[in-house]
Amino acid sequence: MCVGIDRRSVSPWGNPRKLRRGLRGAISGFLFFLIEKSESFCVASQRKPACTLSKALPGKIFFGGNAQYDESISSYFYIQERSRPACGVVPTSSGDVSVAIKLLAKSGSPFSVRSGGHASQPGASNSKNGVIIDLRSLKEIKLQKNGAVVSAGSGAAWGDVYGALDSRGLAVLGGRDAHVGVSGFTLGGGISFFSPQRGFACDSVTNFEIVLANGKIVEVSAISNQDLFVALKGGTNNFGVVTRFSFKTFTQGQLWGGAIVYPDSAFPKMEAAFTQTKQPKNFDLYQALEASFVYLGQSPSFLGVASLFYSKPVVNATSLKPFTSIQPQLSNSMRLSSPVQLAREVSSLSTPNLSSVWATTTFEISPTIISRLVSIWKKTARSMTQVTTTTASMTFQSIPPPPQITSPNVLGYSPFSSPQKDQVLMLLSTFFEDAAAYEDIDALTKTFFAAVDNAANEEGVDVKYTYLNYAAKWQTPLKDYGTVNWLYLAAISKKYDPTGVFQKKVGGFKI
Ligand SMILES: Cc1cc2nc3c(=O)[nH]c(=O)nc-3n(C[C@H](O)[C@H](O)[C@H](O)COP(=O)(O)OP(=O)(O)OC[C@H]3O[C@@H](n4cnc5c(N)ncnc54)[C@H](O)[C@@H]3O)c2cc1C
Structure with missing residues (x-):
């Protein structure tokens, strides 16, 4: 007993x-x-x-x-x-x-x-x-309103949701990796194949069912508990346990997408290509790309990987040519495919069962910032090898557009801004087998980000936004949404969880 x-x-x-x-x-x-x-x-x-x-x-x-x-x-x-x-x-x-x-x-x-x-x-x-x-x-998936909305239990993964929509020619603003959970991804923002056109995944939620700290099960939407609706779009696990999400769907055919792998001799061309695609005049809302500079911890030491997606069935889309034209290429999987197949391919390339340190930052594009950061990164990557054998990737992608003024989130971007055109989200993810090396790799990552922020400061391009889903434990994504949003989150927490159960007893990023 x-x-x-x-x-x-x-x-x-x-x-x-x-x-x-x-x-x-x-x-x-x-x-x-x-x-x-x-x-x-x-x-x-x-x-x-x-x-x-x-x-x-x-x-x-x-x-x-x-x-x-x-x-x-x-x-x-x-x-x-x-x-x-x-x-x-x-x-x-x-x-x-x-x-x-x-x-x-x-x-x-x-x-x-x-x-x-x-x-x-x-x-x-x-x-x-x-x-x-x-x-x-909790992974039941149901189509509602003639397919205009899909509701997913909070234990579902994105592959389940794409799979349920695929045969109907529908899609949702979901993850690029089929195995990633609907919940953590959405509550932290969520960057999709479709984000340059449609924004963060949290902005496509029409309803959350949530269990509050007092055990009450409540519906949260634009017409019910509206203040909590805003806070859940970026506020992660600070208000309760979400048990069901409803998302807007949209008609979606095949995408043109895949990955191209280059030798490190292509780095200067990749840096130039990324800088070129980030010029506001070159913005294409159907184009979603991640440019990764990967350290292998062995010979050959570095590889370049461009994960490219075009959300229309257009082979050789013009706006992706800065990358698709780079030679030599070690491999190229670009083809027409469905969201579920592409998401499954992405997860097949992600390796579980390793230790990993992630950290992130945001800055505006400049003519030199990408090549400058790649150069700092190469030195850090080599110093990590002195701790343990690592594989590590520095990845650049775009910040999604902000939501409309009528349906705000707490991420901190004004509805009148257009970060998708000139802001860059950088993720450093380092993978290693030796779990005991975690603290040392984490410390090197922290030092690296101090150098990155310093470089961005010197160029006058730093942006105080930290994407929660990529952030390290020592980063402060909720605070970096800006004081107004941070205070708003604190007020909503006080209202819906007055004794602070989710602040004091539950891990994750706290207000
Ligand atoms: C291989 C891989 C690929 C990725 N790809 C992408 C990508 O394409 N785009 C992108 O934006 N991010 C991506 N991410 C990052 C991902 O969005 C975050 O790791 C996210 O937190 C994962 O959500 P989860 O539900 O799987 O994780 P979990 O570890 O289960 O949860 C993450 C956080 O959310 C909280 N949480 C989970 N469920 C609930 C709930 N129902 N109610 C309240 N709080 C909850 C947890 O307490 C925890 O703090 C990727 C990560 C990995 C490892």
């Missing part, structure tokens, strides 16, 4: 002895055996308050030592996120999430909210010795 807290005060079904008798009569002996088994794990895990969950949600709690626990932990994409919680909850309905949140809020136990498990910041979606709410069973 768990004695961490007085269960009478938390069990939604009252007296636990009566509950036990009721359960004996009502459920099969096998299910009761499972509950008893969970209790023995409760004892083994030092009677954490969180273990009361096994009473309230029988069969939906896992503890260390069982296969479901191991599967859940090992399914986090990166090693640094695989800490060991006391137990996990696998809700199969928003009602289950509500029961769990009420108990966890009362118990004071730390907990985490996990969907696709792709966060790179340690502790963002896992909770060492706490409780994880593993939402992956």
